[in-house]
Amino acid sequence: MKYWLIKSEPDVFGIDDLKKAKREPWNGIRNYQARNFMRDEMEIGDLALFYHSNAKPPGVVGIAEVASEPYADNLQFDENSNYHDPKSNPDDPRWMMVDFNFVEKFPEMVSLDQLKGEKALEGMLVTQRGTRLSITPVSKKHFDKVCRMAR
């Protein structure tokens, strides 16, 4: 079982939206590294820290769970979508995604500042400057620590 951190902008799709939806296809990822994590490494039952980016303040607000095998993100074939990719071949889709289930919303967010200030989280990718990846792997140690900080 692996652990992850997934970013989302609360204005677009935040933890409350996931709570309401219960389950959501993680579509719109158009970065190869992030895609590879979903396609090649995620397994049903993996847990992910749900992170609000472009928020004030940014930080981890809850937990989601991988709920499906990887499958093609249909928006890549939708000409009216921002995520349309004309170069993707329907017989060999370029962009894959998984579904996430809502697991938990933390009573209080663990802000990026808190993450950065916590010695035990040293090396966590999201705290590092220039990490723009919307999906990053997280060690179990770091995952557990963030959960403890939230409670």
Place this chain on the structure above:
DNA sequence: GCCAACGTTGGC
């Protein structure tokens, strides 16, 4: 296959 130009992310 190099690399300049361009686009995007996301903290601040």
Place this chain on the structure above:
DNA sequence: GCCAACGTTGGC
């Protein structure tokens, strides 16, 4: 809204 840090694109 600025801009640093990346990723991608495309000409050569």
